[in-house]
Amino acid sequence: MSPAYDRVVLSYPKRIQAFAVAAAALAGFVDAVAFIQSGGFFVSFMSGNSTRMGVGFAQNLGAAWTALALIAAFVVGVAAGxxxxxxRxxxxxxxxxxxxxxxxAAACVSGAGLAFPAALLSALSMGALNMVLEENGETRVALTYMTGALVKIGQKASQALFGGPRWAWLPYLLLWLGLAGGAVIGALTFHTLGAAALLxxxxxxxxxxxMLRRATPSDR
Structure with missing residues (x-):
């Protein structure tokens, strides 16, 4: 992960950092709903789908093609975003x-009993969501997957122990907590409301x- 990633994440205004945590929570929410509804596939965590695809090609071709379709939808969403x-x-x-x-649209399709098309639409949306904080053609903050954030938590915590910035790990922890908390809420909401959770x-x-409209020009 580049130094530019550190510089942008840590220097964002507080309002944009709050937006990033909220967006991560939304990603966790949607991923949890899709995971339950699709029987164990992801719409924001493509590393997980890549593993499922690899295992599927060895054991279950149907699962492999499902995972691959979701990966493709996610990439298309990134390109569109x-x-x-x-x-614009x-x-x-x-x-x-x-x-x-x-x-x-995913909520409407899911309500009609079409779980897989709903998952594809959700994957498109999560791919696009990652581009909200794109700057100069580069994604500076990952909003729908947290492996990099977890690496940074460990790295920055280690640096703090040896005289580095004391709280540099905190923004990455908040991003991860946003995603994890959103997943808990998404699972509970789906249990209560079913497909309407996506509404x-x-x-x-x-x-x-x-939140973005209320941000000042310097925030944006």
């Missing part, structure tokens, strides 16, 4: 509105859009 960021005057807001629309996710995405 990046394009919106580059080509209010790129970040356009990405969030797209994420919300895709989650709304809540769609509404939360719109709230995130309002």
């Amino acid at each position: 990046s394009a919106l960021n580059r080509w 005057a209010h790129g970040r807001l356009a990405v969030i509105v797209t994420v919300s629309a895709l989650l709304f 809540i996710a769609s509404a939360v995405a719109m709230v995130l859009g309002l």
